[in-house]
Amino acid sequence: MKDDDFHALFNAPQRFADEAVFHDRVMRSLNTKTWLRQGLIALSGIIGGLYALMQFVRLPGWTPAAEAEVRAVATRTDSGFEAGLGVGRDLLESAAHSLANGLSRSTEYLTLMQSPLFFWVSFSLCMAIVGLYLVNAREDAL
Amino acid sequence: MSDILSSSSLKHLSDHDLIAQALLGASAAFGELARRHGSSLRTHLRRMGAQGPDADDMAQEAFVAAFERLSEYRADGPFVNWLKMIASRRYLRKLRKTQKYLFVDDMQAFEPAPDIHEHRASEGRTYDLDGALSQLKPTERLCVTLNFSGGLSHQEVATETGLPLGTVKSHIKRALASLKSSLGAVGNDRAAI
Numbered sequence: 001m002k003d004d005d006f007h008a009l010f011n012a013p014q015r016f017a018d019e020a021v022f023h024d025r026v027m028r029s030l031n032t033k034t035w036l037r038q039g040l041i042a043l044s045g046i047i048g049g050l051y052a053l054m055q056f057v058r059l060p061g062w063t064p065a066a067e068a069e070v071r072a073v074a075t076r077t078d079s080g081f082e083a084g085l086g087v088g089r090d091l092l093e094s095a096a097h098s099l100a101n102g103l104s105r106s107t108e109y110l111t112l113m114q115s116p117l118f119f120w121v122s123f124s125l126c127m128a129i130v131g132l133y134l135v136n137a138r139e140d141a142l
Numbered sequence: 143m144s145d146i147l148s149s150s151s152l153k154h155l156s157d158h159d160l161i162a163q164a165l166l167g168a169s170a171a172f173g174e175l176a177r178r179h180g181s182s183l184r185t186h187l188r189r190m191g192a193q194g195p196d197a198d199d200m201a202q203e204a205f206v207a208a209f210e211r212l213s214e215y216r217a218d219g220p221f222v223n224w225l226k227m228i229a230s231r232r233y234l235r236k237l238r239k240t241q242k243y244l245f246v247d248d249m250q251a252f253e254p255a256p257d258i259h260e261h262r263a264s265e266g267r268t269y270d271l272d273g274a275l276s277q278l279k280p281t282e283r284l285c286v287t288l289n290f291s292g293g294l295s296h297q298e299v300a301t302e303t304g305l306p307l308g309t310v311k312s313h314i315k316r317a318l319a320s321l322k323s324s325l326g327a328v329g330n331d332r333a334a335i
Contacts, residue, residue: 023176
């Protein structure tokens with residue numbers, strides 16, 4: 001036998017009964033990996049974007065003391081409203097309270113998002129995602 | 143893109159055309175490449191010494207890595223050889239992690255030597271290369287497969303395996319002599335019949 005014969009023998013692949021199954025496995029793996037990568041990029045984008053957005057939002061002069069003031073004013077307004085109209089006041093009162101509570105809660109979230117704790121949590125998450133991406137890229141080195 | 147290219151039209155395209163389509167985002171084109179070269183890659187890994195399920199896992203990983211780094215393919219050789227190189231490196235990396243003593247000379251063959259004549263009769267082949275390979279020492283098998291199936295030169299085999307060039311050459315020489323002896327015996331038997 002000559003070298004060419006060996007080349008021919010080595011280049012003749014075996015036949016596998018599960019060729020279609022293997023092909024499906026490869027394609028499924030490709031799709032999963034693509035989605036996973038896109039998901040990671042989207043997640044880090046959302047976290048980074050949310051953080052950046054929250055840093056732009058400022059309530060001028062807002063402090064917990066100012067919040068109490070706002071509540072008091074809202075109550076006085078409700079009383080005047082109730083005295084003047086008297087119709088549907090329960091409903092309006094309930095809506096006004098919900099609105100005031102909602103605004104109050106949103107400002108609490110905003111305060112949390114502008115705190116150093118939120119910065120470090122979001123920064124760590126983004127760094128963890130970048131780290132995962134780099135480790136994955138290193139594993140996949142050709 | 144993948145909608146435009148039907149699977150029947152992809153079958154008529156060359157590897158390079160399929161790669162160009164895959165680089166434009168047609169994953170179906172890469173699917174055709176995987177269908178075309180899947181068996182070659184799985185066979186190559188088995189001939190290097192990987193066991194069935196491991197070989198398939200590594201072939202799958204090699205396809206995924208090739209898809210992600212497709213732009214790095216320089217077309218300086220057949221595409222299947224590039225795939226084999228990726229798969230071989232993964233296999234060698236795994237060997238280094240799990241089998242520290244693989245590259246020691248006194249290691250015996252992984253598998254018991256099969257009866258080549260019986261194997262040939264059952265599969266209807268002229269030469270049972272896989273049966274003959276299983277009689278070689280792991281390093282000989284590795285070197286000769288990288289050289290003949292992977293298309294690597296002796297120097298490249300030495301670089302990939304980390305073995306000295308002289309050792310690689312002697313492994314390949316011994317492996318070829320053994321293969322010639324095994325396969326030649328089959329040929330002689332056929333002539334006698």
